[in-house]
Amino acid sequence: MNLKSSIRYFAIVAALCLLCVGMSGCTSISSGGYEFKSGITPPKAVSDLMKNGTVILFITQNNCPACEQARPLITSLQSQYNGTNVTFVEFNIDNNVTSRIIGQTYGVTSTPTTVVLRKDGAAAIFVGVFDSNTVKSAIEDARK
Amino acid sequence: MDVDEQAKKIKNWAKRYAEKKGIELNPDEGRVDEVAKGLAVRQEKFGKRYCPCRIMTGDAEEDRKIICPCAYHEEELKEHGMCHCKLFSTKEQ
Numbered sequence: 427m428n429l430k431s432s433i434r435y436f437a438i439v440a441a442l443c444l445l446c447v448g449m450s451g452c453t454s455i456s457s458g459g460y461e462f463k464s465g466i467t468p469p470k471a472v473s474d475l476m477k478n479g480t481v482i483l484f485i486t487q488n489n490c491p492a493c494e495q496a497r498p499l500i501t502s503l504q505s506q507y508n509g510t511n512v513t514f515v516e517f518n519i520d521n522n523v524t525s526r527i528i529g530q531t532y533g534v535t536s537t538p539t540t541v542v543l544r545k546d547g548a549a550a551i552f553v554g555v556f557d558s559n560t561v562k563s564a565i566e567d568a569r570k
Numbered sequence: 571m572d573v574d575e576q577a578k579k580i581k582n583w584a585k586r587y588a589e590k591k592g593i594e595l596n597p598d599e600g601r602v603d604e605v606a607k608g609l610a611v612r613q614e615k616f617g618k619r620y621c622p623c624r625i626m627t628g629d630a631e632e633d634r635k636i637i638c639p640c641a642y643h644e645e646e647l648k649e650h651g652m653c654h655c656k657l658f659s660t661k662e663q
Contacts, residue, residue, distance in 0.1 A: 489611045491604035492623040492656055519625065529625065536624045536654055554623075554654055 460564050462548035469531055471524050476543060479511025480568045482561075483541040485534050488520040493538040496555045500540065503558060503565070512565060544568040576610035577603070580619065580638075587639060588658055593647060596659050605657040609638055623655045 468476060475481045484500045486493040504514040517525035519537070532541050532551060540552040542564040550564040571579075581595075581602060588595050595602050608622025620626055624636040635641040643653040652659045 487622075487625065489608035489622045491601055491608055492654065494604065495601070495656065534625060536621075538623075555656075 460542075460550045460552065460560060462544055462550050462564075462567070464546065464548040466531060466547060466549055468543065468547050469524070469527050472528060472531075472543070473547075475513050475515060476545065476547070478513055480513070480545070480565060481543040482512065482514045482565065483528065483532070483539075483543065484514065484516040485525070485529050485532070485537060485539040485541065486516060486518050487537045488518065490537045492536075492555055496538045496540070499556065499558050499561075500538075503562060506562075507565070512569065542568050573607065573610045573614055576613060577606040580609050580613070581606040584638075584657060591658075592661070593658050594661055596652065596656050598656075601656050605655050608655075621655050 472481065472483065482500075482503070484496075500514060500516075507514070517528050519525045519529045519534070529539070532539065532549060536553060538554065538556075540556055540561060542550040542552075542561065544550075545568070550568070552561055552564075584595055584602070584606065596605075605622060609619045612618070612620040612622060616626070618633075619638040620633060621636045621638050621640050624640065626633050626636070638655070638657070640653070643658055646653045647658060647660050
C-alpha cells in the first residue's frame with residue numbers, strides 16, 4: 427500500500443468512525459453501569475422542568491404491572507430528594523399527546539422507563555423495574 | 571366476556587404455556603393476576619393479548635412481536651430470569 431492509498435484508507439476509516447459516533451449520539455459511560463446519552467433534544471414540557479434543576483421522568487402506561495411495581499421505588503427516591511432541586515414527574519403515555527411525544531423522544535418501547543436528565547439534556551435511561559441504588563447514583567451524577 | 575373472566579382464562583393459558591415450556595409463572599401470584607388483567611384489558615380493547623408493559627406502535631407487523639408470549643420473553647428469561655412483564659420466570663427464580 428503506497429502513501430497515497432494509506433492516507434485514503436485512514437480517511438475513510440476516520441469518516442466511518444465519525445459517522446458512527448454521530449448516529450449513536452455521544453455517551454459517557456459511568457462505572458455504575460449506566461450512561462448519559464447526549465444529542466437528544468428534550469421536548470418543551472421537559473426543558474421547562476429542567477430550568478429548575480435535575481429532572482427524573484417516570485414514563486408509564488395504564489394497566490402496566492411493572493409500572494406499579496416500580497412506583498414505590500420512585501416514590502421513595504422522590505421523598506429522599508424532597509426539598510432539593512430534583513424534580514420527579516410521571517408521564518403516562520395513555521393520558522395525553524405530550525406524554526406520548528416524551529416517550530418517543532427517549533425511545534421508550536416498554537414501561538416503566540425512568541429517565542434521569544442532566545442539566546445539559548443528556549439522559550440516563552432505565553427500562554423496567556430499576557435498581558434504586560443505580561438510579562440514585564445517576565441522579566447524584568446528574569446533579570454535579 | 572368481562573375482563574375478570576378473560577383474565578382468569580389468560581392465567582390458565584399462561585400456566586399451561588409455562589408447563590409446556592419448562593418455565594414457571596412468577597411465584598408472586600398477585601403480580602401474575604395484575605399481568606393477566608393487563609393482558610385481558612388489551613385483548614378486550616385491541617383483540618390480542620398485547621403485553622401490558624410494552625408500547626403498541628400501531629404497526630400490526632411490529633405489534634405482533636408484543637403479543638404474549640412476546641418475541642422477547644425467551645431472551646429476557648435467559649438474561650434476567652423473568653420476562654419484562656414479570657409473568658413468566660425460570661424455575662431457578
